[in-house]
Amino acid sequence: MNTFDDLIESATRRLRPDPELxxxxxxxxxxxxxxxxxxxxxxxxAEDDAQQEALRSFxxxxxxxxxxxxxxxxxxxxxxxxxxxxxxxxxxxTVLVALWLALGTLDFTEFMGLCGQVGGAAPLxxxxxxxxxxxxxxxxxxxxLSDEDRFVNEHRTxxxxxxxxxxxxxxxxxxxAHRATMRLSHPNKSGTFSxxxxxxxLAQLDAGERLDPDNAYxxxxxxxxxxFLSGAATxxxxxxxxxxxxxxxxxxxxxxxxxxxxxxxxxxEQGMVEYRKGLAKxxxxxxxxxxxxxxxxLNKKPTTLVGEMAAVAxxxxxxxxxxxxxxxxxxxxxxxxxxxxxxxxxDEAEILLRTAPVPASQMAMNSRSLIELMVAANMRQAALxxxxxxxxxxxxxxxxxxxxxxxxxxxxxxNSLFGDSAYQRLVLDRGAILSGIxxxxxxxxxxxxxxxxxxxxxxxVESAALGLVALAFLAVITWVGAAVLFALWRxxxxxxGPRLYFVGxxxxxxxxxxxVAMPLxxxxxxxxxxxxxxxxxxxxxxxxxxxxxMAVAGLTILVLSIVVGAWAVRARCRAVKLDDPVQLRQxxxxxxxxxxxxxxxxxxxxxxxxxxxxxxxxxSALQQPGRRLFLDEVDYTSAAQYRDYLRSLPHHGALE
Amino acid sequence: MEFRNxxxxxxxxxxxxxxxxxxxxxxxxxxxxxxxxxxxxLEWKEGTLYPCLHQLEADGLLxxxxxxxxxxxxxxxxxxxxxxxxxxxxxxxxxxxxxxxxNAVLLGSPA
Numbered sequence: 001m002n003t004f005d006d007l008i009e010s011a012t013r014r015l016r017p018d019p020e021l022x023x024x025x026x027x028x029x030x031x032x033x034x035x036x037x038x039x040x041x042x043x044x045x046a047e048d049d050a051q052q053e054a055l056r057s058f059x060x061x062x063x064x065x066x067x068x069x070x071x072x073x074x075x076x077x078x079x080x081x082x083x084x085x086x087x088x089x090x091x092x093x094t095v096l097v098a099l100w101l102a103l104g105t106l107d108f109t110e111f112m113g114l115c116g117q118v119g120g121a122a123p124l125x126x127x128x129x130x131x132x133x134x135x136x137x138x139x140x141x142x143x144x145l146s147d148e149d150r151f152v153n154e155h156r157t158x159x160x161x162x163x164x165x166x167x168x169x170x171x172x173x174x175x176x177a178h179r180a181t182m183r184l185s186h187p188n189k190s191g192t193f194s195x196x197x198x199x200x201x202l203a204q205l206d207a208g209e210r211l212d213p214d215n216a217y218x219x220x221x222x223x224x225x226x227x228f229l230s231g232a233a234t235x236x237x238x239x240x241x242x243x244x245x246x247x248x249x250x251x252x253x254x255x256x257x258x259x260x261x262x263x264x265x266x267x268x269e270q271g272m273v274e275y276r277k278g279l280a281k282x283x284x285x286x287x288x289x290x291x292x293x294x295x296x297x298l299n300k301k302p303t304t305l306v307g308e309m310a311a312v313a314x315x316x317x318x319x320x321x322x323x324x325x326x327x328x329x330x331x332x333x334x335x336x337x338x339x340x341x342x343x344x345x346x347d348e349a350e351i352l353l354r355t356a357p358v359p360a361s362q363m364a365m366n367s368r369s370l371i372e373l374m375v376a377a378n379m380r381q382a383a384l385x386x387x388x389x390x391x392x393x394x395x396x397x398x399x400x401x402x403x404x405x406x407x408x409x410x411x412x413x414x415n416s417l418f419g420d421s422a423y424q425r426l427v428l429d430r431g432a433i434l435s436g437i438x439x440x441x442x443x444x445x446x447x448x449x450x451x452x453x454x455x456x457x458x459x460x461v462e463s464a465a466l467g468l469v470a471l472a473f474l475a476v477i478t479w480v481g482a483a484v485l486f487a488l489w490r491x492x493x494x495x496x497g498p499r500l501y502f503v504g505x506x507x508x509x510x511x512x513x514x515x516v517a518m519p520l521x522x523x524x525x526x527x528x529x530x531x532x533x534x535x536x537x538x539x540x541x542x543x544x545x546x547x548x549x550m551a552v553a554g555l556t557i558l559v560l561s562i563v564v565g566a567w568a569v570r571a572r573c574r575a576v577k578l579d580d581p582v583q584l585r586q587x588x589x590x591x592x593x594x595x596x597x598x599x600x601x602x603x604x605x606x607x608x609x610x611x612x613x614x615x616x617x618x619x620s621a622l623q624q625p626g627r628r629l630f631l632d633e634v635d636y637t638s639a640a641q642y643r644d645y646l647r648s649l650p651h652h653g654a655l656e
Numbered sequence: 657m658e659f660r661n662x663x664x665x666x667x668x669x670x671x672x673x674x675x676x677x678x679x680x681x682x683x684x685x686x687x688x689x690x691x692x693x694x695x696x697x698l699e700w701k702e703g704t705l706y707p708c709l710h711q712l713e714a715d716g717l718l719x720x721x722x723x724x725x726x727x728x729x730x731x732x733x734x735x736x737x738x739x740x741x742x743x744x745x746x747x748x749x750x751x752x753x754x755x756x757x758x759n760a761v762l763l764g765s766p767a
Contacts, residue, residue, distance in 0.1 A: 033683040059701030067707035
């Protein structure tokens with residue numbers, strides 16, 4: 001044993017709680033003693049005498065132990081806290097945070113489900129625009145819902161239960177309308193619509209009409225049911241009949257008429273009878289907005305972007321099916337007029353043409369949401385433009401000109417909406433975005449700025465994909481932790497002795513800057529500032545692109561964390577002269593865990609904060625009154641002016 | 657002549673700061689330089705140097721770095737920080753005034 005060992009052991013004994021510091025101090029003291037002994041030897045002392053002189057001039061070990069402890073205790077305490085955090089708090093905290101973020105993958109699953117339903121070819125189903133499992137997670141029903149509320153909210157009472165509830169409240173028009181439209185959307189399990197189904201739908205609608213006789217809604221829905229059975233409710237275009245439409249941006253496009261192919265003439269005629277009854281009614285109210293508001297009131301206010309999208313989807317799901325039926329009715333009526341004109345029934349054809357704008361006007365006059373208004377405007381434009389062409393074919397040029405003039409006037413009125421700067425800023429630029437994403441078939445280019453759409457889509461995907469990144473980090477830290485535990489177990493005898501616990505604040509800071517801050521900044525700059533990301537939009541593109549970019553960013557962060565973290569450990573080892581190869585390997589690996597944990601924790605928290613902030617921007621835009629384009633009350637927007645214009649037209653907008 | 661302990665203790669910090677303000681040194685070198693300059697008059701117990709260095713390092717007056725010497729040994733070199741230089745200036749002023757005051761009493765020289 002070295003002569004100095006006893007003194008060094010004794011002088012550093014109070015530093016035992018911090019093995020790394022103790023080793024460093026011991027190394028320093030030993031260097032001094034060896035130098036002192038060398039000096040004595042140089043002066044001609046014998047070997048033993050030289051060592052004894054070095055020890056003598058060094059002083060009392062006990063007093064030195066106390067003074068070394070006093071000088072280093074503050075540093076030891078700080079490092080003890082860092083070590084404690086590293087051992088007890090940091091790694092478990094990272095695992096917990098990663099798990100918590102990984103729960104976002106549930107959102108991701110729902111989100112993909114939502115995309116599948118929104119972007120897919122499947123028609124919108126009402127009210128199950130979202131499947132029940134999906135809805136349960138994204139929108140949470142309030143506690144203590146009654147059977148009636150659940151009938152409205154979830155449709156889980158089954159067909160028999162639903163009928164009982166409707167029968168139990170015979171005067172509730174909302175339940176009647178809901179039941180009827182649900183049956184229309186979901187005829188039966190095989191997807192067909194039998195005469196028995198028709199009988200039940202008609203019974204509900206008849207009952208509704210008795211309760212609310214001035215509302216054209218019941219008649220139009222009956223007409224839609226009959227026409228559905230007649231086989232005419234396809235969505236084919238008639239390429240032999242084309243007309244032109246002028247869009248908001250001034251472009252003129254060629255549009256085809258609707259091909260009418262009736263397989264059951266009687267049903268079609270019954271449908272037209274109800275259609276004509278509807279034309280005579282003073283108003284149209286679909287109950288859809290009331291119904292959507294009622295569904296949303298039964299659920300807690302959404303707190304995530306996916307939840308908000310679900311709420312938008314539910315509202316859209318409540319509105320769109322009836323809007324689609326109304327649009328189809330108008331198209332059938334004009335197509336029938338063309339057919340009659342071709343067959344020489346000029347008077348009947350003219351009646352249909354004259355009244356074709358009426359359902360659209362009825363809808364628009366009482367519209368309570370912008371989307372109803374926009375669909376109605378679209379229907380009215382189509383009816384007028386198509387009417388002009390048919391009148392021309394019939395030789396009624398004056399009527400054709402009148403149709404065209406009305407269509408132009410109507411289009412100008414409608415376009416003037418978009419010149420309103422407050423409306424543009426509040427509704428179009430922000431509020432439209434998610435609604436636009438959710439409503440395929442709406443001409444998004446007319447409504448919103450693409451960059452904003454892309455950013456909103458990205459916010460949505462980033463929010464979901466963060467969970468996946470967290471899962472990857474969780475896997476890595478578990479793997480590294482397990483590898484270290486295994487190494488410790490294998491080399492348990494070597495595991496004693498000096499250990500390195502902390503790489504130092506400066507090195508840790510450098511690791512965070514290089515491995516976390518720089519890649520995150522690069523990701524942000526790439527996605528927000530460079531033109532690469534703004535080429536395309538649409539959830540299918542954005543999802544894949546964002547996932548790929550996040551994967552690259554996550555992988556870069558991971559590799560840099562390991563590489564720069566290992567550098568920091570090596571630098572620390574060099575700085576304190578820990579150079580025993582076996583110890584060093586053990587120590588480095590063990591030391592890398594807290595460094596990785598700090599990196600991942602930082603990445604997780606920064607990304608989470610950013611993603612939530614980004615979500616919050618879009619959610620707050622959507623949740624403000626009047627800003628949720630399509631789905632909010634028309635009164636909040638300048639669209640009310642267009643509605644008032646339609647209200648001022650005589651004869652419900654029919655041609656005189 | 658052997659100095660009293662409290663006198664030696666009080667002088668260690670300014671002496672260390674002064675020497676390190678001139679150049680970087682490791683512990684044993686500091687002792688050697690002190691002995692050279694004082695002709696061995698300041699007989700430190702060499703071990704007491706290290707708590708003092710560590711304390712100054714913890715107070716941010718010194719920084720330290722391990723470096724290898726050409727002989728292959730590694731030494732912990734200390735150098736004065738900016739704060740350390742300010743502290744040295746303060747200590748020198750303090751020492752000058754203190755010694756003048758003590759001299760005025762003990763030797764009758766003007767303070």
